[in-house]
Amino acid sequence: MGCHHKESEEAIATGGSSALEAFRAAHRRGLAQIARLEAAAFSLASGQDIELRSTFGFFHEELELHFREEEQALFPALAQHIGWEGPLRAMMEEHRSFWKAVDALEEASQDLIHIQQATNIARHIVWLLRSHIQKEETMLLPLAEKLLGPEALAQVARDMLTLGKGVS
Numbered sequence: 001m002g003c004h005h006k007e008s009e010e011a012i013a014t015g016g017s018s019a020l021e022a023f024r025a026a027h028r029r030g031l032a033q034i035a036r037l038e039a040a041a042f043s044l045a046s047g048q049d050i051e052l053r054s055t056f057g058f059f060h061e062e063l064e065l066h067f068r069e070e071e072q073a074l075f076p077a078l079a080q081h082i083g084w085e086g087p088l089r090a091m092m093e094e095h096r097s098f099w100k101a102v103d104a105l106e107e108a109s110q111d112l113i114h115i116q117q118a119t120n121i122a123r124h125i126v127w128l129l130r131s132h133i134q135k136e137e138t139m140l141l142p143l144a145e146k147l148l149g150p151e152a153l154a155q156v157a158r159d160m161l162t163l164g165k166g167v168s
């Protein structure tokens, strides 16, 4: 059993650290997409809807899963140490504000009449997501690194895998 046990411990350790790395990678992709949205916001009126559509596609596929992975895999693990009040609640609320702004942008960008409003909302979304990611990168992930042991991180990784398969 000794050898097998060691192997699974190694797998758990690897799975755990790759879980946090997966969050960081998702943040990098989010920042890249938001830079494209920022560029598009300057010229929304001149037919940037292709760029917008690809941004919405990214939000509703990849980013939505990323938020779910945080809310249903990483945050519950952290909550065991720091509770749901404070930083975790703040991050959940920022997720909700983000989707409200995305809904508003989707609506405003359907009609050229609302183009100025759409531009403002797009800039707001850029600001929201950047500051949200910055908080998670500088506060939440370092906290996870400090507080979550290999087993908790491996559980986060398993929960992410389940969520990624569309089972929730």
Ligand SMILES: [Fe+2]
Pocket: 067, 070, 091, 095, 132, 136
């Ligand atoms: Fe988040």
Ligand SMILES: [Fe+2]
Pocket: 023, 027, 066, 070, 133, 136
């Ligand atoms: Fe995040």
